[in-house]
Amino acid sequence: MSIIKKSLLQGSVAAVLALGASASVLADSVTFSGWGGALQDAERKAYLEPAAKALGVTIKEDNMDGLAAVRAQVMSGKPKWDVVELGSTECAQAQQEGLVEPLDYSVIDATHVDKTVVSSHWIASHAYATVVAWAEDSGAPVAKNWQQFFDPQVKGARALYRQPWLTMEAALLGDGVAPKDLYPLDVERAIKVLARIKPQVVNWWSAGADSAQLLRSREVDFLAIWNGRVSEVKASGEPVDYSFDGALLSHDCLVVPKGAPNKALAMKLIAQIMKPESQAMLATLIPYSPVNAKAYELPIITEQLAARLPTSPQNIDKVVAVSPQWWVKNQEAVRQRFALFLAN
CATH class of the missing domain: 3.40.190.10 (Periplasmic binding protein-like II)
Known part of the structure; x- marks a missing residue:
């Protein structure tokens, strides 16, 4: 999350998710680094575990405390992370500094995401x-x-x-x-x-x-x-x-650090995170709002839940980006x- 959510950090962890993957496929892995705490716990269930199963890969996890950590890894020439979640201002800063890879929108479907939070080098993950x-x-x-x-x-x-x-x-x-x-x-x-x-x-x-x-x-x-x-x-x-x-x-967003070791898999992981099913599942676990509008068409987001989410059809015209x-x-x-x- 952004600068404004550093309070969610609860130390660094490294977990491996290998659901549904055979031993021969487990050589393929991708590392996701987020804010930790309750948010990353929810993301594990909504995003990472389903993605590991769908892609047949290992998804490793880590925590970080913002853009400075991404900058340090990229400047070292040996970044460890493949997908990182930052605040949207940090994502824009990372793009400006040349710290992140361009995203592959032939893999990532951003059709139903507001264009103001879709950049050539980052995409909003939730609001x-x-x-x-x-x-x-x-x-x-x-x-x-x-x-x-x-x-x-x-x-x-x-x-x-x-x-x-x-x-x-x-x-x-x-x-x-x-x-x-x-x-x-x-x-x-x-x-x-x-x-x-x-x-x-x-x-x-x-x-x-x-x-x-x-x-x-x-x-x-x-x-x-x-x-x-x-x-x-x-x-x-x-x-x-x-x-x-x-x-x-406000939004958190996803980036791929410059020189990420598994760039192709990183694009596929982001594509999985942006699916309406993943977005909707996160909202049921923690009050963060989908950015893929198709998520609101799924029955998992009830009318009662939608009323508590800022990007829902009943609230989106009330908020100021x-x-x-x-x-x-x-x-x-x-x-x-x-x-x-x-x-x-």
Whole structure:
């Protein structure tokens, strides 16, 4: 996952999946490196085990902590990984730096994937959204959209993500910027919007687990949070709710590092991951959303499940897509400006 999901890391593992493969075929292998944790556990069941069986190969697993690890492997001249999952901004950065192979779209079917998340060198694997969530039993006023969130007259205690990406977009939407006019981001305007509610922000969270705990403990009345995290809190019986109206849609994506040892198999593995059946299965295991629209035609995604997924037909027109292309060009300067804002 992206920079914003490093909290999912749970150390490095190396597992071998050899389902349905004969001993003579097991010489063929491909290595997938992801974010670890609950996400990779779900991906193993939805993506990797079925792919190992379909392709008749061994799929090895590893974990990594983002683009720096990919860069180090490629620069060494001996990359170990064949398919890596990164955040979309990191994927765009990797392409810009020449760290990844072009994808073979004669093998990978991207027909039913939104073209904004299909690049010559990377493709989105799943989506998630940053939403406004609130405690239904709060005695204080709560926000149920970005406009209310950034209104200082709404006095409830709130929390925001301690990174400029997503937080800047949320602030501008809260200040009335239309989604179609969001990029290029007006950074100074966003800082002014954030400044006016800064005294009411009781926590700037960094880890997804922390955001969920803030809601469970009622340390905040409302907050910006990833949809998967608030879904877990709500499913546990807590009286909380959230809305996809204006939610910020982000993606993780797949790349093949430059010089990957098993490039041809890597393309076949990505093709398996992008199949609607694989995409739909992941959504049943963890609240990450398919990017292959055909997944929603499968009965495994019920109407109730689709309601909790940001790319479903009932939600896709409500969300606002984050631009990795803008962030890859501007992230360093904006990160410095945001850090200065937090420090003052």
